Amino acid sequence: MKILKRLPFELIVWIMALVLLGMTDVHDHGSEPHFTLCPLANMGFTWCPGCGVGRSIAHLLQGNFGASLEQHWFGIPALLIIGSRIVGLIKKNFITLKELGLKYKEERYV
Template sequence: MLSLAMTSPTEESHFTLCPLKLMGIGWCPGCGLGHSIIYLFHGDISNSFRAHWLGIPAVAVIFNRIYVLIKARLMERNQFKSLT
């Protein structure tokens, strides 16, 4: 998430491993989702929605998952400390 937040939202050409881009297809759902998240982190909500409409919900789901995992890890540590 941090790397997406620090990436430039401009459409500069760069090295890619995307098979659709390598075949010359202009739009890829995976790349569109990444661009959507980048635009969202830079505050450009309209371009975020234009790049991929699931970008905004994906960020909410990812941050929720990060929160749940951190909370579970902290609870696990607290239970381990109480046993010792």
């Protein structure tokens, strides 16, 4: 439980975002009404440069590579960028936690 408290909030957010995207039931943008956070779509615009990236990542996580590319071409690079950020945060915090653990053991025996 102490390790969970020391994990950075950003790491938890990225992992939760990917888990939730992987569990999402993906709908096409114009197929049926759905909730969106996109300000341009909420103002009534039919095209947005970022719309579809989340759906593209969701398709990727569900193994639908063709559908992912149809939604947005940036889904694959976005998933790679987010994945590399998660790995970097894990490595950084593993090293920090390891150093803290060693310092704690050294202080305890002195």
